[in-house]
Amino acid sequence: MNCKTTKLRDAISFALAVGAISATGTGIAFAQDQSQPTTLDRIEVTGTRIRQVDTETSQPVLTISRGEIEKQGFSSVADILQNISAVGTPPISRAQPLSSGEAVGGTFISLRDLGAARTLVLLNGKRLGITTSGLQDISTVPVAAIERIEVLKDGASSIYGSDAIAGVINIITRSNYEGAAASVYYGQYSEGDGGTTLGDVTMGFTGERGSLTIAAEWADEKKVASADRPYSAYPRSNIHPDLGWTVVGQYGGFAVSSLFPLPGFANGRYILRDGGDPRNPADYRPQNVDSTVTADKTNTNLQTDLRTPQERRALFVDGIYDLTDNVRFRTNLMYSNRDSVRQVAGYPYQAIAFGTPMAANSYFNPLGVEIQNWWRRTWEVPRTSQSDLTTYRFSGNFEGSFEVGEKFFDWDVGYLYNQNKLVQTGTGNLNLTSLRAAVGPSFLNGDGVVQCGTATAPIALNQCVPYNPFIHFGNTGQGALSGNQALQAFLFPTSHATAETESTVFTANLAGSLFTLPAGDLGFAIGLENRKEEGAFSPDSLVQSGNTTDLANFPTNGSYTVDEVYAELQIPVLSDLPGAQELSFNVATRYSDYDAFGDTVNNKFGFKWKPIESLMIRGTIADGFRAPTINDLYGGGSQSFDFFTDPCDVQFGASRTSTAVRARCQAGLGAVNANTFRQLQQGFVPTTVASSQTPVAFLSGSNDQLTPEQSRSKNLGAVWSPGFAEGLNVALDWWEIKVENTIISDSANLILNDCYINDIAARCGAFQRDPLTGIVNYLRRTGINAGYREVEGYDLDVAYRLPTESWGNFAIQWTSTYTVRDDLVSTKNPVTHPNPFTGVGWAATDTGTHFRIRSNLNLNWELGEWGASWTARYYSGLKEACLSAAAYPDECSNPTYSAPSNSGSATSRATNELGSNTFHDLQVRWTAPWNATISVGANNVFNHVGQVFYSQPSANVSYYGGFDIGRFMYMRYTQRF
Numbered sequence: 001m002n003c004k005t006t007k008l009r010d011a012i013s014f015a016l017a018v019g020a021i022s023a024t025g026t027g028i029a030f031a032q033d034q035s036q037p038t039t040l041d042r043i044e045v046t047g048t049r050i051r052q053v054d055t056e057t058s059q060p061v062l063t064i065s066r067g068e069i070e071k072q073g074f075s076s077v078a079d080i081l082q083n084i085s086a087v088g089t090p091p092i093s094r095a096q097p098l099s100s101g102e103a104v105g106g107t108f109i110s111l112r113d114l115g116a117a118r119t120l121v122l123l124n125g126k127r128l129g130i131t132t133s134g135l136q137d138i139s140t141v142p143v144a145a146i147e148r149i150e151v152l153k154d155g156a157s158s159i160y161g162s163d164a165i166a167g168v169i170n171i172i173t174r175s176n177y178e179g180a181a182a183s184v185y186y187g188q189y190s191e192g193d194g195g196t197t198l199g200d201v202t203m204g205f206t207g208e209r210g211s212l213t214i215a216a217e218w219a220d221e222k223k224v225a226s227a228d229r230p231y232s233a234y235p236r237s238n239i240h241p242d243l244g245w246t247v248v249g250q251y252g253g254f255a256v257s258s259l260f261p262l263p264g265f266a267n268g269r270y271i272l273r274d275g276g277d278p279r280n281p282a283d284y285r286p287q288n289v290d291s292t293v294t295a296d297k298t299n300t301n302l303q304t305d306l307r308t309p310q311e312r313r314a315l316f317v318d319g320i321y322d323l324t325d326n327v328r329f330r331t332n333l334m335y336s337n338r339d340s341v342r343q344v345a346g347y348p349y350q351a352i353a354f355g356t357p358m359a360a361n362s363y364f365n366p367l368g369v370e371i372q373n374w375w376r377r378t379w380e381v382p383r384t385s386q387s388d389l390t391t392y393r394f395s396g397n398f399e400g401s402f403e404v405g406e407k408f409f410d411w412d413v414g415y416l417y418n419q420n421k422l423v424q425t426g427t428g429n430l431n432l433t434s435l436r437a438a439v440g441p442s443f444l445n446g447d448g449v450v451q452c453g454t455a456t457a458p459i460a461l462n463q464c465v466p467y468n469p470f471i472h473f474g475n476t477g478q479g480a481l482s483g484n485q486a487l488q489a490f491l492f493p494t495s496h497a498t499a500e501t502e503s504t505v506f507t508a509n510l511a512g513s514l515f516t517l518p519a520g521d522l523g524f525a526i527g528l529e530n531r532k533e534e535g536a537f538s539p540d541s542l543v544q545s546g547n548t549t550d551l552a553n554f555p556t557n558g559s560y561t562v563d564e565v566y567a568e569l570q571i572p573v574l575s576d577l578p579g580a581q582e583l584s585f586n587v588a589t590r591y592s593d594y595d596a597f598g599d600t601v602n603n604k605f606g607f608k609w610k611p612i613e614s615l616m617i618r619g620t621i622a623d624g625f626r627a628p629t630i631n632d633l634y635g636g637g638s639q640s641f642d643f644f645t646d647p648c649d650v651q652f653g654a655s656r657t658s659t660a661v662r663a664r665c666q667a668g669l670g671a672v673n674a675n676t677f678r679q680l681q682q683g684f685v686p687t688t689v690a691s692s693q694t695p696v697a698f699l700s701g702s703n704d705q706l707t708p709e710q711s712r713s714k715n716l717g718a719v720w721s722p723g724f725a726e727g728l729n730v731a732l733d734w735w736e737i738k739v740e741n742t743i744i745s746d747s748a749n750l751i752l753n754d755c756y757i758n759d760i761a762a763r764c765g766a767f768q769r770d771p772l773t774g775i776v777n778y779l780r781r782t783g784i785n786a787g788y789r790e791v792e793g794y795d796l797d798v799a800y801r802l803p804t805e806s807w808g809n810f811a812i813q814w815t816s817t818y819t820v821r822d823d824l825v826s827t828k829n830p831v832t833h834p835n836p837f838t839g840v841g842w843a844a845t846d847t848g849t850h851f852r853i854r855s856n857l858n859l860n861w862e863l864g865e866w867g868a869s870w871t872a873r874y875y876s877g878l879k880e881a882c883l884s885a886a887a888y889p890d891e892c893s894n895p896t897y898s899a900p901s902n903s904g905s906a907t908s909r910a911t912n913e914l915g916s917n918t919f920h921d922l923q924v925r926w927t928a929p930w931n932a933t934i935s936v937g938a939n940n941v942f943n944h945v946g947q948v949f950y951s952q953p954s955a956n957v958s959y960y961g962g963f964d965i966g967r968f969m970y971m972r973y974t975q976r977f
Contacts, residue, residue: 187970
């Protein structure tokens with residue numbers, strides 16, 4: 001099919017491109033006619049603004065081509081990037097349905113495990129849109145539109161500004177495409193679930209003065225339930241199927257204690273016996289609270305997602321039109337919609353946490369006195385949240401070149417507008433006003449119907465529905481939640497949250513060569529940029545009020561503007577000399593002026609030296625920074641159920657061994673005895689392990705006094721292409737990044753430790769304790785600038801191409817990342833012992849899951865119309881906290897392990913060493929005579945299952961959220977026209 005355009009079609013294409021309202025842009029040079037050779041053979045490589053012939057720069061850049069993307073069995077940009085060895089754990093994985101907030105449902109990339117906010121993502125050299133927390137959702141980009149992906153594994157703030165600390169990912173889209181192609185893809189796990197369907201169409205029209213490329217994509221990825229995999233079917237996996245079940249279950253009941261006594265009942269927890277009368281006190285029996293048995297408890301994994309579903313739609317347009325022989329207009333336009341859903345178990349309601357006692361005169365009250373401490377998990381209505389994100393993007397660039405003397409100069413002036421609009425819809429949380437009425441006074445009316453209110457002051461049936469939380473799940477009747485649609489509608493509202501962020505960028509760039517040195521042209525690039533980021537997140541009004549069991553969120557609204565100027569020089573020093581086939585330096589600087597906090601200057605120095613033609617030595621040292629985000633500065637705050645260790649706990653806290661800490665605790669505990677104080681966990685029962693989750697929500701908020709993070713990155717490496725082995729390339733790079741003045745979320749542990757262990761009185765005002773139980777029942781934390789993060793490691797990239805006449809063409813690519821150290825200091829206090837995270841999985845909620853080695857080996861074979869690929873993805877072992885060194889010694893390889901910590905002393909933590917994992921992928925493809933390609937394959941072809949991780953890194957089940965969850969088989973058919 002010939003898709004060449006006529007003059008009229010050229011004009012129509014140009015008008016469509018200019019008139020569209022959403023898209024992206026590029027900084028790549030376009031081809032000119034033969035009279036301007038400087039733009040024919042020079043391109044812009046990620047990491048530099050200077051266009052050049054040599055694609056090898058002083059910084060390491062990994063390129064993933066269109067062909068390599070098609071030879072993988074992955075259907076999304078996220079899956080493609082997540083399998084790069086230099087990429088760390090995603091901050092929000094699809095195995096974490098308990099995550100909350102604006103970013104839930106998106107996919108984000110974290111280079112070097114430094115966090116997605118420290119990895120800059122570009123689309124054709126321009127920033128991707130962000131959330132108010134500065135995260136860039138790569139799920140908005142359709143795979144069908146991608147030509148290649150360039151991954152700069154080095155800092156680049158001097159070139160691109162904020163956020164380029166760990167590296168830069170530049171997604172470059174297809175352009176000047178001629179023809180048409182359509183693909184269909186379907187795959188599912190061998191267990192028969194997780195079906196993924198994808199369809200895409202790409203069309204291109206080219207003419208004498210321009211081109212138009214259109215790519216459309218739709219994808220639907222189904223859920224996988226935790227119950228459908230053995231390692232995730234139970235809270236502590238199938239190894240311990242009886243452990244971890246919660247006492248706050250779907251049975252319903254009440255608790256009796258010295259603080260909350262009830263007549264006729266000794267201290268303990270009580271539930272209704274099977275078949276019992278919920279209004280008869282004699283039919284209530286003690287609940288079995290033995291944590292090693294499942295009786296009277298609930299397995300919440302039965303209602304929790306292992307892999308959350310997602311549906312994506314996208315349309316991408318690239319338009320080019322040559323206005324003159326030397327001036328071109330280019331526009332990118334993108335519409336994208338991502339719809340994702342997550343589900344977790346029904347809410348574990350505990351009345352004491354919300355102050356909703358059952359009234360003494362409730363018809364369903366079996367005791368006739370107020371019951372303050374009742375509970376019931378609302379199993380009938382699981383909690384679900386739907387995130388619907390729509391992205392509109394427009395980029396327009398005027399690009400051109402001109403000649404001064406014999407020097408050619410390239411220029412561009414551009415505009416970018418990116419808008420993300422989010423709507424979140426949630427169900428499964430209780431309206432506390434409705435709940436108070438439902439368990440308030442009620443009576444049996446003359447029609448035999450239980451009605452809210454009293455006989456003398458009834459509440460209309462359509463205004464209130466009575467609730468009996470003591471009726472077990474599955475049992476029906478008046479007041480039961482099961483099968484009672486009227487009660488469910490009364491108790492469970494549908495919440496709606498909205499968010500909108502806008503990025504507006506104006507740029508102007510000029511590049512070329514100033515003059516000729518003995519070793520070559522002195523190249524330069526200069527530019528200006530004005531960028532404005534605006535963002536708002538508005539939770540549901542009921543959620544804002546705190547009158548629901550949903551974690552309270554408060555509105556975020558703010559903006560900031562930055563004006564920037566940069567300059568870069570490429571300085572050739574020596575060439576074509578013995579011991580110096582090439583020696584060049586690259587220097588760059590960028591000045592950034594923010595209206596929110598002030599200005600900053602970031603510099604870079606790099607060198608490239610070729611002592612012989614086959615060997616290149618390269619290195620860089622670069623400044624970096626990350627500006628505080630809109631949420632950091634202007635966030636309204638939210639509630640969270642934090643995990644922490646109370647220093648005053650006499651079993652797990654510092655009070656156990658320190659008399660000074662215990663004395664400070666007694667001063668803060670008031671009438672509660674510090675010698676017997678125990679921290680309470682979910683269910684308001686004493687903690688059974690260190691770092692337990694609070695039963696009452698804490699508050700987090702913003703801090704408008706935050707200043708930017710600052711970093712220094714270093715890179716030194718060599719690239720070897722030996723003449724005796726044509727087609728072999730070996731690259732080895734050492735890298736080190738230190739981020740100082742880090743923006744961290746202050747934590748309950750830091751605040752309480754500062755108060756009681758470090759004796760910092762000012763920190764004691766950030767929390768309060770309950771006067772009866774002594775537990776921390778109020779704590780507010782914000783972001784702070786404190787400490788540092790330092791990572792160091794090596795990258796090894798080996799590529800070899802071996803063509804043969806009889807056996808076809810073979811290609812081998814081996815990429816590996818070895819992390820020497822990953823250290824964190826998260827306090828302003830002087831410390832000599834940073835927390836070491838390399839090779840550990842327990843810190844996943846704070847800094848990622850820290851594999852020491854990640855390595856990918858790919859073998860590719862092509863012969864005529866046939867081809868095959870095999871990939872091995874390797875993850876080194878991890879250590880995690882033992883489930884219980886005493887109870888399960890066979891799962892605790894190092895019960896006496898001690899690690900340095902920010903407190904300056906070794907911290908004892910029984911650990912278990914878990915071995916490495918390798919997942920194998922296979923694809924076979926055939927190019928048909930009718931210009932089609934048929935590919936079949938399987939990711940994790942051997943159905944390898946990783947070890948159980950009780951620390952639940954990047955997941956809400958006992959498994960690592962980045963591992964494959966089964967053998968995924970797929971087929972792709974591509975027809976070209």
